[in-house]
Amino acid sequence: MINQNRFSVFLLGAATLALLGVGVARAADSLDAETKARIERFEKGALTIDVSKYPGGIRDNYEVFSTKCTQCHKLSRPINCDYAMPDEWSRYVKRMMHKPGSGIDSADGKKIYEFLVYDSSVRKKTMLDDKLAKATPEDKTAAEAKIKEVRDKYDK
Secondary structure (H helix, E strand, O other): OHHHHHHHHHHHHHHHHHHHHHHHHHHHHOOOHHHHHHHHHHHOOOOOOOOOOOOHHHHHHHHHHHHHHOOOOOOHHHHHOOOOOHHHHHHHHHHHHOOOOOOOOHHHHHHHHHHHHHHHHHOOHHHHHHHHHHOOHHHHHHHHHHHHHHHHHHOO
8 A cells, every 4th residue: 555655656746747847848939039049048158156255155045046046947047147237136036936846935035136146246247337337327226235235244
């Protein structure tokens, strides 16, 4: 009886994974050619980030980021994407939190967001500065305040 229950659980799990695979394939098929090309470009870049010089809390957040985000896609996608502003990361993380199977709760989402904001202020500084220069005065002020808040929290 116990072996039969284990087998039933195994079959249920296998069926679930198969359905998730079909869902991922269908989601990828629904993307337009420009979006597919953009994602492919991001995924061809670096697979990891050297965070050895980042503060301890940010290194811890990187572990959450690298663990959670690889549940659904390659880590190279967010590492190499053209997002750098806090509001871009906020939208991205919220969207990922709502994906089925992401396993990203609000506490993990905050850690991932803070890692991405911090990392952008260091590794993507030129891109961030270009975006800040093009932002409205209100958006620039809000972004700089959020970056400062995150940096102040971890740079001690």
